[in-house]
Amino acid sequence: MHITDIMQGDSPTFSFEFFPPKTPESAEILYQTIRDLESYMPHFVSVTYGAGGSTRDLTHDLVERIQTTTKLDPIPHLTCVCHKEDEIEAILIRYAKTCIGNILALGGDPPRGCSYDKSSDAFQHASDLVKFIRRFNESGAHPDRRGFGIGIAGFPEGHPSTPNRLIEMDHLKAKVNAGADYIVTQLFFDNRDFFDFRERCVLADIHIPIIAGIMPITSISGFKRIAELAGGARFPAKLLRALQRCQNDPEMVSRVGVHFALEQCHDLLDNNVAGIHFYTLNRSDATRVIFDSLGIPSRRIAQTPTV
Numbered sequence: 001m002h003i004t005d006i007m008q009g010d011s012p013t014f015s016f017e018f019f020p021p022k023t024p025e026s027a028e029i030l031y032q033t034i035r036d037l038e039s040y041m042p043h044f045v046s047v048t049y050g051a052g053g054s055t056r057d058l059t060h061d062l063v064e065r066i067q068t069t070t071k072l073d074p075i076p077h078l079t080c081v082c083h084k085e086d087e088i089e090a091i092l093i094r095y096a097k098t099c100i101g102n103i104l105a106l107g108g109d110p111p112r113g114c115s116y117d118k119s120s121d122a123f124q125h126a127s128d129l130v131k132f133i134r135r136f137n138e139s140g141a142h143p144d145r146r147g148f149g150i151g152i153a154g155f156p157e158g159h160p161s162t163p164n165r166l167i168e169m170d171h172l173k174a175k176v177n178a179g180a181d182y183i184v185t186q187l188f189f190d191n192r193d194f195f196d197f198r199e200r201c202v203l204a205d206i207h208i209p210i211i212a213g214i215m216p217i218t219s220i221s222g223f224k225r226i227a228e229l230a231g232g233a234r235f236p237a238k239l240l241r242a243l244q245r246c247q248n249d250p251e252m253v254s255r256v257g258v259h260f261a262l263e264q265c266h267d268l269l270d271n272n273v274a275g276i277h278f279y280t281l282n283r284s285d286a287t288r289v290i291f292d293s294l295g296i297p298s299r300r301i302a303q304t305p306t307v
């Protein structure tokens with residue numbers, strides 16, 4: 001379903017992010033997670049895209065499996081990194097054929113452990129990819145006459161590679177002007193960063209919906225990984241203090257992390273957030289606890305899990 005239809009009405013959207021599993025064991029965990037979360041009928045689920053090679057096929061396969069075997073609406077991530085124009089076009093044709101409604105268009109993280117020459121990518125920035133998808137949409141190759149809905153990334157705490165926050169907003173605006181329909185944010189732990197980002201968007205004349213990215217911390221090792229991967233993520237003292245108090249008790253760490261994320265969600269909902277996107281790390285426990293505690297009226301409840 002096109003994102004404009006998904007976001008119709010005043011209610012905030014709820015969505016989940018998965019990454020493609022690399023081993024049969026992790027695939028089993030993910031499919032169980034999808035079964036667990038399907039009954040919540042999220043407005044959409046998204047699937048991340050790797051930096052190269054076989055993981056990219058895993059994204060396509062997972063997206064198509066979700067599309068054809070569940071009642072969920074998958075949104076694939078697509079990145080500029082290591083792609084020629086004809087490759088991107090082939091991916092868009094493939095997704096259009098399977099009636100995928102939307103794409104999250106991203107710059108992409110560079111591949112690790114190998115040399116990478118950004119200048120040989122067909123698209124240097126996500127805004128170029130957005131423009132290309134727009135042109136594809138105009139060609140009429142998608143079964144929906146509007147083509148793909150297009151999402152882009154936003155960074156409430158600022159993107160580490162553009163320290164000049166005024167210029168960063170210009171780049172965000174360029175993506176919107178290129179044809180983006182909605183923004184999904186990087187994870188954040190202090191809602192004031194999100195609210196301020198939202199206000200700065202309005203000041204920059206950006207008026208598309210902004211979906212907040214939330215990641216509950218469920219372990220100390222996961223917490224350290226977030227600090228590494230979401231470079232520049234700011235951890236409020238309140239959260240650090242709570243984690244420090246129970247750092248030797250894994251069960252309590254998870255409860256503290258989930259409780260913190262739950263409070264963030266309540267506050268976002270009280271302040272008219274357009275949507276909340278949960279970074280699930282392919283596990284359902286934390287997301288289910290939060291979802292069950294938010295008191296969200298159920299949408300269409302899926303009758304039988306299907307994956």
Ligand SMILES: Cc1cc2nc3c(=O)[nH]c(=O)nc-3n(C[C@H](O)[C@H](O)[C@H](O)COP(=O)(O)OP(=O)(O)OC[C@H]3O[C@@H](n4cnc5c(N)ncnc54)[C@H](O)[C@@H]3O)c2cc1C
Binds near residue numbers: 124161162168186
């Ligand atoms: C919701 C979300 C999902 C993500 N999913 C994935 C994923 O699946 N796979 C993956 O590899 N990565 C993913 N990422 C990470 C993301 O790809 C990286 O953080 C990337 O560095 C930035 O992506 P972008 O789309 O903002 O890129 P861009 O918009 O291209 O911006 C990247 C940097 O370049 C700057 N910039 C933009 N335009 C210009 C310009 N014209 N001139 C100079 N500088 C410019 C920006 O200010 C920014 O600092 C995700 C991030 C988010 C928030």
